[in-house]
Amino acid sequence: MLTRVSESRIITISNSLPATMTKRRAKLITSDEAVQAKCQHKTACSDCPWKRDSLRGWLGGATPQQWVATAHSDAVVDCHTLKGAQCAGIAIYRRNVAKLAPPPNIQLEADRENVFGMPTQFVEYHDIFKK
Structure with a gap:
């Protein structure tokens, strides 16, 4: 079970999610589960927060x-799922903006269809504690 605390609110995600959430549950990869990269990837990972369909x-x-x-x-950002690789999602976002x-830092092609294209989009999407 995962619990996240923010602004005095607690959200709990249980291991017993409905079948419709199975795809989303597979997206909960942490840096502790990262595997060694064979090479630098060129697309955002399945659970990259820069992807428009991220959790x-x-x-x-x-x-x-x-x-x-x-x-x-100008910070170099490591991928949270692949050790030894940079975050492709942030590289694509940077190109988008x-x-x-x-x-x-790696340079990748823009992809506004799958990766956020504006900072406001990212903030509005991920700010689950809006007032």
Whole structure:
């Protein structure tokens, strides 16, 4: 069972999810479950928070605003599912918003269909505790 606490609210995700949630449950991959990458991937992982169909609010301990700030910085961001690889989702998002992050950051092609294309989209989608 997973419990997330934020702004005095508790959300619990049980292991006994309905059958309709099976696909979403497969998206709950943590960095502890990361496997060694054979090479740098070029598409966002199945549960990458930058994907438009990601699980809402599944951002670890950071807020949506913190994630966006990181994306708009020059920080190298590691993939949370593949050790030794950078996050392809954030690289695609950066291209979508015309943010050029210098090497050693990877540069990937834009994909506004599958990956968020604006910071407001990402924040609105993942801010599950809106007031």
